[in-house]
Amino acid sequence: MLTKRIIPCLDIKDGRTVKGVQFENIRDAGDPVELAKWYAEQGADELVFLDITATNEGRKTFAQLVRDIARHIDIPFTVGGGISSVADVEVLLQNGADKVSVNSSAIKNPQLVEELATHFGSQCVTVAIDTKYKEETGWKVYTRAGTIETEHQTVDWAKQVVELGAGELLLTSMNNDGTKAGFALDITSEVAQAVSVPVIASGGAGSMEHFADAFLKAHADAALAASLFHFRELAIPDLKNYLKAQGVAVRI
């Protein structure tokens, strides 16, 4: 049976992991390759690397890093952050990335999604959607790291990018991100049922129950978390055993 995916997300700046990751077993927790290998051994199903570097110099470092990751880990990984053209994606895929995620650039230029799908196939195009709920607006899409509200309603935008060729959606609720109060089940469920492609739930994971809810109640195909894993508040093997006991199909 196809299993639900557990995805640790690593933020990268100038080729190093940020967020003060703490691990005893890792020589250099700032080294994304070391950390990636460790997560792969723990049973992570995929990894996401988000480049938060703003400089051109940093971008080159990131492409080199993608190559190092591909050389050393044997599970799939997605890279994102600052991708705005076919040429950007070509460099990352050639260096061994399996998928890329686009966010602000897709909002600025929705045709980019179509171009990427045509050039490289939908299977490697993940569209990241940052969403935020306000009573007066409902769930709206935000851009530029969540700082600017767009005119898009979240479900409509999700359908639109899938229509354009997105092969997967990474849905982050800004209301929930960092709260550890659980994923945004309502909007995740709504999006997951509105589109035909897999949806990754992101933002708000604080416990094993939250993952079970994302899969069983919100129909997510995958769930992503960062600090929860990085700070070892939750170990992936424990999480997967728990999910299995709850009736969620997981790879153990």
Place this chain on the structure above:
Amino acid sequence: MNLVIVDYKAGNVQSVQFALERLGVQATLSADAETIKAADKVIFPGVGQAASAMAQLKARNLDKLLPTLEQPFFGVCLGMQLLCQHSEEGDTDLLNIIPLPVKHFETDLKVPHMGWNQLEQLTSPLFEGLEEQDYVYYVHSYYVPVSEYTIAQTSYPAPFSAALQYKNFYAAQFHPEKSGPAGSQILKNFLAL
């Protein structure tokens, strides 16, 4: 061993090359007919769309060469589909090495079929050391139905060909280079054929 990965600008050649490197094997990337013909074994990766991949093969005359090869050959993902007869993706005529169709998933489940799924009914030395229900990584929207050439199956929700063998042509729909230890073992088994 002289191992060649067919490099026709439609493959995740880098990932496959790295996976072989992790097994201690250096592979040559090439689209050159003589180099490919002289190889002991050939690996044929592929991602993307069937029609554009076929165009890339034709541009390099590889559509004529590949069906004539006699050494052990391993098509991966789109590389497996391209070995078949015809694909519903873009209504594309393929290499026609294995007389099978490639169809689009018609299901209420999510498409692409993306993630880790289980291998069943393993019937080939390619799966030496693996067990029924072992997990491998998939990402695809088109599939090859189960046939007499099927050497492993996966269900989504109906069974489809996870892997094929026809004469010297082996092929896998999943990505062994991204499938953890199980995938490494399959690559190792291919190298040992």
